[in-house]
Each structure stands twice: as structure tokens, then as C-alpha cells.
Amino acid sequence: MAGPRTVDTPERVRDSARTRAEILDVATAEFAANGYDGSRVDEIAALTRTTKRMIYYHFGGKKQLYIAVLERAYARIRAAERQVELDDLDPVAAVRRIAEVTFDHHGAHPEFIRLVSIENIHHAEHVKELVEMVDLGGPIVALLEDILRRGRQEGLFRSDADAIDVHMMISAFCVFRVANRHTFGTIFGRDLVDPARTDHYRAMCGDMIVRYLAA
Template sequence: MNEPKIKRDPEGTRRRILTAAAEEFANGGLSGARVDQIARRALTNERMLYYYFGSKEQLFTAVLEQAFAGLADAERELDLAGLEPVEAITQLAHFIWNYYFEHQELLRLLNNENLHEARYIKGSSRINEMMSPITSMTATILQRGADAGVFRKDVDAVRFYVTLSALGYYVLSNRYTLAAILGRDFTEAQERAEVVKMSTDMVLSYLRHGASANA
């Protein structure tokens, strides 16, 4: 009697490896993550891992690309074109901060990649391409606000996006040390709501400052 053939699922195997690797790299970084543990989590073996990704470093790059692809996919679902500039910026800011809160593994991966001085991001053309639409969207909203006379005209879109991201990034990436030093957990619902409100007010106050004088 012939034994049943095992159905091959290369895409499924690849996805499982990426999912397992994302968790391992987020928790232990590139140096701390173990290939054998990733393979075990993915229900495969090290040979298949190397077959699909070539090396541990290439797998780390693929995990970074997947993390940024998730952010880019979520950004593409934003529909801010029909909103007034103030509301559009408010929703953009809240989207970024909420995405970081809901995907803190992305922050841990970025923290680790910064230890490597962005070596693996620099080697990925895909990540640079994925970041372009959100900065273009930000620039469009800022320009609409400047044209309407509600935002100042001297705002650099890339600097603004970085600053906007930093407001949410810092609180989350330092949540444990902030709690230990200041005695507050800024991821607790009420604290987080107050920080988001304060950050939104700060962002909009900056954009509105001098707007009427430049209109």
C-alpha cells in the first residue's frame, strides 16, 4: 500500500518561518535569536530555513521588510484626502501612535537594527520604497494646510514625520524605564489617552504657529 504524499506548502513554510523569526528577533535581537529555535517554532528544520532565506542575516532583513510592509499596508488604507488639514493631521498622528502601540515588535526590531547602525535596512531597497508614500502623504496634507492658511508654510515633511513618529516611539520604546524612574505606566489606558491628547495639541500648535502671518 502506497503511503500518502505529504502536500508541499512552500509559501506556508516561508510565512511560518517569518512569523517565528519576527518573534525571536524582537525578543532577542539578531545576535540573541537562535536559528534552531526559529525552525522549531516554524514546524520545520534549519535546512529549510536556509533554503528559503540563505542566512540568519538575510532572514533578519526579510523580517524587517515584512514589518515595514505591514505598516505600509495599513498606511495605504488611510483615507485622508477628503478631510480638512487639521483633522487629517490629527488622524495621521493617531494612526501612527496607535500602530506603534499595537505593533511594539516593530519598535523592538528597530531598536535592534539601530544597534547595527541600520546595516540591514541599508541593504534593502524595498524598505526605502515602502516609506516613500507616507512621507508624500504627509507633505500633501501640510501643503493643503499651508494653502488654506491654517498651517505655517515652512514645515519640512520628512522632519515633521520623524518628529511625529518620535512622540509615540519614545513613550513605548522606553515604557519600562519610564515606569521604573517616574512611577507611571504610559501604556495604561488613561495615561496613554492623556499623552496622546497632549502630543496632538503640541503638534497642531506648532503647525498653526505663524500660519495667519504667512497666509
């Protein structure tokens, strides 16, 4: 944030990195709130301290801006996955830990979940461009494969479950709770993200995967 060169002009300075970051912040909120087609480039520009021209100057267009937003959102969950510490946990505790990390991340980042939902409406066409640049799934799959291998060696886990399916079951629970909370809450009168119920659902998620995996 501090001026890298001169100390004058506290604001209104030329700083492309800052401008880009501010556009990305606003665009993330807008795209998550309104979807791709529902978002307006003019509106995103109006919510920044710069103009629409800068969006085209720095990103090229609405679509590229959206891809940049997606890229940053996925980078953040990979960072969360990378920080999990579970070398000293037994396999059962380790899968529960992973489920809880996923649960907490999705609960804390509903805008990421919304972007993923939006992306699926668009048949993942933008994520398809992303995976050509970064490996989004590798880290979590490698982590789970290691735990499953240990668990099977110790005779704790069933042998017909693989890492991708385990991740799928955990994601299904954690994504649904956030992604579908509006229709679910409206139809069943239960707020899935009510803070008073968070511990209940975190435990439910852990129980689900641990019991499913049990030999």
C-alpha cells in the same frame, strides 16, 4: 490554508509558502524579543514545525532571514498608511488623523518598534539593503506634503515646517512611548502603554503636532 490540490493529509504536507510564513512569524517574534545577536537559529527552528535546515534552505542564513522579517514588518506599516482616508478633512484634522494612525499602529505593533530599535543598534545596515528594493518613506512624506501645502495656502500652518520634520516629530512621540517604555516605566514609575492612559497619550500626540504647526 486549504490544500490547493489534493484533500488528503490534513497536516504534514509539503507547502513551501506555509513553511516560509511560519518561519517568518516565529523569527519576527524571536528577533523582536532578543535582538539579532540574542536570537538563536536553533531556537527559531525549534519553535516551528520544521527544522533549522529549512531556514537555510528557504532564506539562506540568519542575516537574510532577519532582512526578510524587516521587509514584512515595514510592508505592514506602509499598508496602514495607505489606508488612511482624509480627503474630506481640513488640514488641521488631517495631520491629527495621521498622528493618530501612527500612534495606533505603533501601539498595536510593539514588535515592529523593537525591530526598528534593533536595526538602529546595527546602524540600519539591513534597512540600507531594503531601501534599494522598496521606497519605505515616499508614501507618508507625499501624504504629509499635500496636507502641509493645503494648510499653508489657507494660512493655518507655519511656513518653516516640512513634511519630513513633521513626520519625525510624530514618530518620535509614538516610537518613544513604545520603544522606551521599559526604562521610562522603571525610572519614573509610569507605564506609557497602560490602556487606561492610551487616550490621554493619543490626544497629547495630536495636540503636540497641531500646536507645533499652528501659524
